[in-house]
Amino acid sequence: MIDTEAFKRMSYGLYVVCSGNQSNGNGYISNSVFQVTASPAQMAACCHKDNHTAGIIKETGSYSISVLHNEAETAIIDKFGYKSGADIDKLKGMNVEYGGTGIPILLNEAIAWIECKVVKPIDVGTHLIFIGEVLQTELLDETKPAMTYAEFKEKKQRTAPANAPTHIDEQESTDSEKSGDKYECQQCGFVYENDKEGTPFDELPDDWQCPVCGAPKSKFKAI
Numbered sequence: 001m002i003d004t005e006a007f008k009r010m011s012y013g014l015y016v017v018c019s020g021n022q023s024n025g026n027g028y029i030s031n032s033v034f035q036v037t038a039s040p041a042q043m044a045a046c047c048h049k050d051n052h053t054a055g056i057i058k059e060t061g062s063y064s065i066s067v068l069h070n071e072a073e074t075a076i077i078d079k080f081g082y083k084s085g086a087d088i089d090k091l092k093g094m095n096v097e098y099g100g101t102g103i104p105i106l107l108n109e110a111i112a113w114i115e116c117k118v119v120k121p122i123d124v125g126t127h128l129i130f131i132g133e134v135l136q137t138e139l140l141d142e143t144k145p146a147m148t149y150a151e152f153k154e155k156k157q158r159t160a161p162a163n164a165p166t167h168i169d170e171q172e173s174t175d176s177e178k179s180g181d182k183y184e185c186q187q188c189g190f191v192y193e194n195d196k197e198g199t200p201f202d203e204l205p206d207d208w209q210c211p212v213c214g215a216p217k218s219k220f221k222a223i
């Protein structure tokens with residue numbers, strides 16, 4: 001038996017992983033970033049093959065990890081975690097620095113960053129794990145703690161979208177468990193709660209869109 005509640009007991013951080021160059025840069029939110037060896041210092045970044053950033057990392061051969069602080073703006077997470085660089089220029093207007101390999105490093109809401117050179121991409125089916133050797137790092141703010149995935153879910157009232165390795169399909173809950181009071185966007189995981197929003201979901205107009213990713217009302221399912 002696999003009880004996905006056990007997965008929810010695991011701890012993670014929250015990062016923006018960027019790659020590319022000055023003319024073609026992009027990034028995505030990841031909670032699945034971790035250090036795999038100390039000497040040499042190596043990181044692993046797990047990236048869905050459909051993420052626009054995956055192709056860019058493969059092409060560029062390097063990536064940066066920006067560590068978000070625990071009060072990071074929701075807007076940053078919404079932009080980098082629920083929208084694709086295939087549709088918008090996510091780095092436009094952002095505070096970006098370029099690493100030694102020429103990759104963009106997002107400084108907004110970051111307390112530290114790490115630049116990595118890919119030494120091994122590992123194909124794990126839906127995702128690629130990019131093992132990266134650390135080239136350089138910088139501590140930007142010693143005062144703020146890093147955001148955890150648990151804090152993100154709690155404070156931002158969001159769940160990870162389908163491309164996140166830790167995504168849990170809440171549709172797996174049985175019909176008898178569905179109260180009809182909460183509706184989840186199947187594109188980004190945003191949960192519309194009737195109690196919180198005031199207007200019952202059923203009464204929203206047909207052209208209503210998800211406030212996070214812009215998906216149509218039809219993309220929502222009762223949870």
Ligand SMILES: Cc1cc2nc3c(=O)[nH]c(=O)nc-3n(C[C@H](O)[C@H](O)[C@H](O)COP(=O)(O)O)c2cc1C
Nearest residue numbers: 029030031032047048051052053081084085163164
């Ligand atoms: C909290 C959170 C955690 C996420 N973790 C991952 C992750 O570890 N790996 C991944 O591939 N996508 C993850 N995602 C999803 C991507 O950030 C998302 O699909 C993004 O839109 C991809 O952007 P891109 O197409 O511009 O690369 C996560 C999203 C959120 C909100």
